[in-house]
Amino acid sequence: xxxxxxxxxxxxxxxxxxxxxxxxxxxxxxxxxxxxxxxxxxxxxxxxxxxxxxxxxxxxxxxxxxxxxxxxxxxxxxxxxxxxxxxxxxxxxxxxxxxxxxxxxxxxxxxxxxxxxxxxxxxxxxxxxxxxxxxxxxxxxxxxxxxxxxxxxxxxxxxxxxxxxxxxxxxxxxxx
Numbered sequence: 001x002x003x004x005x006x007x008x009x010x011x012x013x014x015x016x017x018x019x020x021x022x023x024x025x026x027x028x029x030x031x032x033x034x035x036x037x038x039x040x041x042x043x044x045x046x047x048x049x050x051x052x053x054x055x056x057x058x059x060x061x062x063x064x065x066x067x068x069x070x071x072x073x074x075x076x077x078x079x080x081x082x083x084x085x086x087x088x089x090x091x092x093x094x095x096x097x098x099x100x101x102x103x104x105x106x107x108x109x110x111x112x113x114x115x116x117x118x119x120x121x122x123x124x125x126x127x128x129x130x131x132x133x134x135x136x137x138x139x140x141x142x143x144x145x146x147x148x149x150x151x152x153x154x155x156x157x158x159x160x161x162x163x164x165x166x167x168x169x170x171x172x173x174x175x176x
Contacts, residue, residue, distance in 0.1 A: 067117020
């Protein structure tokens with residue numbers, strides 16, 4: 001139930017006094033828990049973070065590879081090396097039914113991109129979207145998503161290389 005004006009006025013006074021003494025501590029805690037951006041959005045102050053509503057991912061950051069794979073991770077690492085991408089940057093989740101919860105990487109510039117292959121449609125984190133991939137593509141704060149495969153989603157050597165090449169060509173990631 002909404003507060004009355006007098007209650008809001010009292011709360012404002014108490015919140016101001018609390019923030020006056022504890023604001024830096026509150027901001028540090030929110031930042032560590034990756035909730036600072038959400039907090040600023042809730043109070044209509046998201047423009048206070050440099051870069052506005054979006055953020056820049058490290059172009060030489062971590063690349064997530066998610067989806068059922070037709071090839072071994074070693075073969076995918078070799079394919080990345082062929083494009084001068086350090087395989088240490090790759091994180092693989094290549095079992096069909098093991099899709100990680102990626103909410104913890106939102107607004108984390110260490111992650112450069114998500115390469116998406118075949119995964120179940122009904123997994124945690126999809127929210128109101130038809131699939132979790134659509135959620136990653138449309139929700140703010142996730143790194144760029146590149147779908148792998150031409151006729152349906154799949155993690156094959158050629159689809160993986162094509163996706164990496166597309167990200168390189170767009171300047172989303174860099175070699176190294």
